Amino acid sequence: MILGVFLLPALLAAAPSPDAHRAEIEAWRARRMASLRKEDGWLTLVGLFWLEQGENRFGSDKKNRIVFPEGSAPKAMGSFDLAGETVTLHARPDGNLTAGGKPVTTMVLKTDADEEPTLLTNGRLRFYVIKRGKKLGVRVKDSKSQALADFHGIDSYPVDLKWRFEARFDAYDPPKPVAVPNILGSVEQEKSPGAVVFEVAGKEYRIEAVKEAGSDDLFLIFGDQTNGFETYGGGRFLYTAPPDKDGKVVVDFNKAYNPPCVFTPYATCPLPPAANRLSLRVEAGEKRFGEH
Numbered sequence: 043m044i045l046g047v048f049l050l051p052a053l054l055a056a057a058p059s060p061d062a063h064r065a066e067i068e069a070w071r072a073r074r075m076a077s078l079r080k081e082d083g084w085l086t087l088v089g090l091f092w093l094e095q096g097e098n099r100f101g102s103d104k105k106n107r108i109v110f111p112e113g114s115a116p117k118a119m120g121s122f123d124l125a126g127e128t129v130t131l132h133a134r135p136d137g138n139l140t141a142g143g144k145p146v147t148t149m150v151l152k153t154d155a156d157e158e159p160t161l162l163t164n165g166r167l168r169f170y171v172i173k174r175g176k177k178l179g180v181r182v183k184d185s186k187s188q189a190l191a192d193f194h195g196i197d198s199y200p201v202d203l204k205w206r207f208e209a210r211f212d213a214y215d216p217p218k219p220v221a222v223p224n225i226l227g228s229v230e231q232e233k234s235p236g237a238v239v240f241e242v243a244g245k246e247y248r249i250e251a252v253k254e255a256g257s258d259d260l261f262l263i264f265g266d267q268t269n270g271f272e273t274y275g276g277g278r279f280l281y282t283a284p285p286d287k288d289g290k291v292v293v294d295f296n297k298a299y300n301p302p303c304v305f306t307p308y309a310t311c312p313l314p315p316a317a318n319r320l321s322l323r324v325e326a327g328e329k330r331f332g333e334h
Contacts, residue, residue, distance in 0.1 A: 060203050067201045067296045074299060075195060081185035082168055085193050089182035090172075090308035093129065098122045100180070111184055115164050122151075122171070122180060129153070129171050129178060131162070139164050153178065174310050175228050181308065189305060196300065197329045199272075205295040205326035207240040211285035212248070220250055222263065223313045225276065225303050230312070238262065238282065238293050242322060249293075249318050251282075258284045260291065264298075265314040266324040273329055274304050277314040280327070298327025305331065 058066065078085055091098070091108040100108035103117035110119075120133035129151045133139045139146050140163050151160040151171050159170040169182040217233035224230065237248040238260065251260035265277035278298045285291045302309035 057203075057206070057208070063203050063206065063296075064201045067294075070297055071198065078193065078305075079190070081190075082183055083190070084302040084305045084309065085190040086168075086183040086185055086187045087181065087302070087306040087308045088184045088187050088189075090179050090310070091182070092177055092179040093122055093124045093171075095124050098124065098180075108180055108182075110167060110182060111187075114167055114184055114186075119164070120147075124178060127173075127176075127178065131160075137164065172310070174224070174226060175230070196331050199296075199326050199329065201296055202326055205324070207293045207295075209238040209240040209282075209291050209293045211289045211291045212237045212239055213285075213289070218250070220252065220315050220317075222252065222315055225309070225311045225313065235260070236285075238291055240293055245322075247320055247322060249320070250315060260284060262293070263312050263314050263318060264324075265319040266322050267320070268323050268325060272325070273327075274300050274331070276301060276303060276311065277319075278324075278327060295324050295326035298324065300328045300331055 077083055088111055089109070094107070098108055099106045099118070099121045100110065101117045101119040102110045102112055102115045106118070108122070116137060118134065119137040119139065120131065123130045123132060131146065131149050131151055133147045135147055141149065141160055146162070149160070153159050153171040153173040155173040159172070161168060161170050166185045167182060168185075169180055172179050172181050213236040214234055217235050220232050220234045221229050222232045232252045234250045234252055237250045239246060239248045241247070249262045249264050251262055253259075254261055260282045262280040262282065263277060264280065266273070269275050269277055279301055280293070280295065280298045282291050282293055301311040303311040
């Protein structure tokens with residue numbers, strides 16, 4: 043479920059001055075924009091095609107089950123053959139497909155449920171297999187997508203130190219099962235190592251965190267009362283460093299950001315668990331993008 047982690051310091055630092063804090067957030071935003079502008083970032087995602095059992099032909103011809111952007115690739119490139127949960131690529135020799143920088147025609151593909159999916163490339167296109175529940179699909183990225191060409195940044199709330207909290211971490215031992223819905227309408231069971239707890243105007247709020255494979259950071263998927271108005275209706279994301287030896291963690295909502303679903307209809311974003319919908323207006327971080 044990794045959706046773009048920005049590395050965080052391992053130790054809890056003293057609260058910065060307003061000027062130092064503003065510089066920190068501005069640097070974070072610059073890294074965020076650079077990440078979105080990459081030739082394989084979320085703005086380049088142009089397709090998600092769910093596979094059916096058997097043959098799934100692909101190419102730029104509209105007769106294919108998997109249709110690449112017009113003019114981006116040959117009309118017929120081969121097929122993804124699905125048998126059970128195994129996807130085998132059968133590419134035409136003239137399809138000019140590579141994997142790991144080497145030409146490829148026939149191979150069994152790894153999905154993003156494995157350590158790394160098999161990344162296939164053809165010119166400006168990158169594509170790979172994703173797994174969501176029992177469904178398998180091909181995710182397609184185009185380095186010359188219109189969304190990338192049209193991108194001019196994201197509006198955000200003014201940087202405000204009052205939205206940076208030294209929160210308490212309430213650890214769950216053992217980790218607590220948490221039902222995390224997603225934009226597809228299904229629910230994934232995640233394990234929460236604990237909740238971050240903070241106060242606003244004397245009232246206590248808590249967000250149950252999840253952890254992603256390969257990261258010690260806490261991933262917070264939260265909703266608040268700005269959603270659907272100033273901010274994206276499906277909630278926002280925030281990462282924090284792990285708690286320090288005293289069980290404290292910095293939660294800085296100035297780094298709250300939009301999930302990939304605001305940029306493309308082909309992302310499969312998690313949504314806030316019920317317990318993470320705050321009865322609070324979090325007027326910090328990224329605002330709505332486009333029509334979302």
